[in-house]
Amino acid sequence: MSFFALCFAIDVPETYKFIRGQAEFVKDPNQSAFVFLGKEVRYYAFDVFWRLPPLLGWLPIWINDSLFFLMNDWMPMEFWNEDTQEYKTRPLVLQITRNLTAFMTFLIELIREILLGGLETIVAFTSWDWIDANPWAELPGLPWTIVATGSAILAYKLGGKGLAIYALLSMTYISIFGQWKPSMQTLSFILVAAPLSFIFGLSLGVAAYKSKRVEKALYPILLVMQTMPQYAVLVPALVLFGVGDHAAVIITMIVAVPPMILLTLLGLRAVPPEVIEAGRMSGCNNWQLMSKVLIPTARRDILIGVNQVIMVCFSMAVISAFIGAKGLGFNLLLALNQLNIGLALEAGLCISLIAILLDKMSLAWANKQVDYFGNLNFFQRNKNALSFGVVVIAGILLAYFGSIYFKEGYNYLFEVPHNKGISTADFWNKGVDWIFDTFFVYIKAFNTWLIVDVLQPMRALYLRMPAIATLVLVVGAGYLIGGVRSALVVCGLTLFIALSPWWDRALVTTYMATFGVLVSCTIGFTVGTLCFQNKHSTNFMLNVCDIFQTFPSFVYLIPVMMLFGITDTSVLIAVIVYATIPATRYTIEGLRSVPAGLHDAATMSGVTKFQRLFKIEFPLAFPHMMLGLNQTIVFALFMVIIGAFIGTEDLGQYILKALSDKKGAGIGLTLGICVAFIGLIFDNLIRTWVGQRKKHLGID
């Protein structure tokens, strides 16, 4: 009741503009100011019941200054410089980041040049002068035929015939359609980022398993990283590591390592205690226990972690194009920027093809049972390696014949150059034009209706709510669900956002996410329930979810921009499509987890299908479906933030702005934390509720 009283008690102040300008950039005599830790924060003051003053406004500035201090002034030391042959004074952190950068660059170039050819790797071991003297020294790169067949052989080994055919077809497609070079650039990026993330994630997971203290220290970071939009991490990385593939790899690792840690931990925890005891009684020391007993037994979960890592890498391959990573992602962003939907579609298709391929391959690896090779002879054991050898020779020969046959111009058997392959871009662009010409009226009508009658009132509702009222609402929900503890956590998270300078933006983000989540859940729960009625449709739907989840999030923006152009509607539709995946999946999984015994018991008491659904299946599946809701919220938030690329007026817009701002690191990071906290508020509420509900029902 007090909540409604608060809502009506305070009217919107006359001077208040929804979506304020950013306080610290605009100097206005009407602004108030305060100084904290030597940082001046300027803001428009309102009744504190209406909007809290941005008491945390100093935080981004402070983060910025600390970063700059670390990079430029902290602990200067003498370092030996190879090029100039003398000592040079440099701050420690700068030196470390530069060394890391050089190392990453070397790794990426190495793999890139194995796939595409080039000079950099040899230069790294010698010098430019040496190259000039020996012009023959250049990594030639593999012909695309070898890479394509090689991946097919690997796919065959892991997942059998079907996967091999898919691998061969998609690689050939990529080559013929002239996307080879960017694809291989993206692939080389992933081949560096994924193994590194795997190694770090695994070792941190093991450390967390062994020591409670490490686990406790990692836990909050893992929690925030789960809901932190990937965009936001880009900005600080930009400051630390500069622009380019290497920065992208490092940033990808930061995003990809947390799920790896979680799954490693999960897998190790699930090893039966008796297996560990058996290992101990066999006389294992700690190292043997870990490497020979625990990790092999937890293999499946750990490999699922690898799968997650690969997926995050693909998603980052596109997003990190913002900080200069080369490859398909860069082409995709460029095409989207030029509104060349056809080109964007081609790049998006290629990246999705590779993503699906690697996803299926890593899953096949996870589910593969080790075979026993004891009684096979040399040829049987190494048949895959041998056939790859044959392929390499055949590929080189083909490329050689190609170089004779295609004397003039390009050797298509070696590499199909970018834009020299078949392109379907024009076709798609014409298609888009046709859609626009034909359906423009309807689309526009729908658009107008949605914006005027649904979105704007909803947005107004969120924005008109006084900050205190929102706080009371959220904290009250926390208290009702999880008691004082939950209320305090939620209160802290909300206060952080309310005291930051971006409360209004956060409200806009939340409103878009809420709208997306509401629609997604309605669709997801309905579709999931309908599909669950039949075994085949269940499996079909789960597969569809799998494939959709594999697409890097950015790819979703392409078709919606095709249909709806650059509007909020596009973003929202992308949000809805993206967030419907977890909603559907969790609904199906939840319904499936209802014990078969209960099913039979219900049937024997003579219930109809509907009665069974509503009296038995829904109540029992509901906790799991709520976890789906949780995922849906996270997915929706991600997409809303990415949607800033199309142009929305929320937190994402500022994150994007911070990317091109020299002093953006602090702002980007704080904004990211704000988004993460929005996610965490819902996460906390839902998890607490689900935990209680499950305990009550005696599930788990």
Add this chain to the structure above:
Amino acid sequence: MSEPVIKCQSVYKIFGANAERMLKEANGNVDAKTFQDNGCIVGVNNASFEVSKGEMLVVMGLSGSGKSTLLRCISRLTDATGGKIFIEGQDLLNLNNKELIDLRRNKMGMVFQSFALLPHKTVLENIAFPLQIKGIKTEDSINKAMDMVKLVGLDGRENYFPRELSGGQQQRVGIARSLAVEPDIWFLDEPFSALDPLIRKEMQDEFLRLQEKLQKTIMFITHDFDEALKLADRIAIMKDGIIEQLDTPANIVLNPATEYVRKFTEEVPREKVLLIKDVMDETTSSDIGDLKVSKDEIIENVAEKILTQEKTVAVIDSKNNVVGSINPAKIINTVFGGRKSNN
């Protein structure tokens, strides 16, 4: 008798935050209830016993009685909170990590209820695992493991994975693995409890056959009283962490020490458990018939013969010397008498 292989002196295992301090304060007078009120759970309460070489001690108790905890203290999978444990005279609790690993690699073998096989290794590799951990060459360890495969009768399945085997076969692998390093001490933690009754009986017989051949010092944990009677040289019955009675099967059946033990023994078919020597008179009366029975026969096997006699029957040992006598009335009394339900 030589020095006992396993020797426990008032071993305590108490779970909880201040277990050690509480134990010190209790001064040897541990009461589960008071400990529980202070957030501690008593797992093993003042266990003292010895197991000598080649002997099989079966620890019997219902779930939660602390029998598995006791075994884990003696194998030092958990550290005992108080008391002393000696393995062949070595103070187990004072061993450092390296010595402990050495002890496990050479002297101890353990079999688990859930088999605890490594899912990623074949039968042969599972059995060779403790040998390879020890650092034995692959070829030697595989040869040795192959011997073990034959010992437990799994020849032809050595390249299977655990997931491809039945429960009984998996436990054979577990047994073979625990025996691969030729340990002197053999721990078995409810090895047959997860098996079907028929397979269980088969495995028990198999186990007795192995033990006859190998003569290990054994601690065997079970919750099945019949299994304990069938296998044990001596039985320790545990309840709430306390050893209620530790004695030979016959003595436990004939003279249960506490009410709790009596409940177990009530339903036991004595004629199937007791031997002639357990119930015979040590004296030889003059009024003796022609029939002679061995003192190591189970009563059930000779009861019919004895009961058809009117006179007392002579009991002989393996060298055919008369060592005692038994009369038919005694048999009837043993089998049917002295039970509450017969009042």
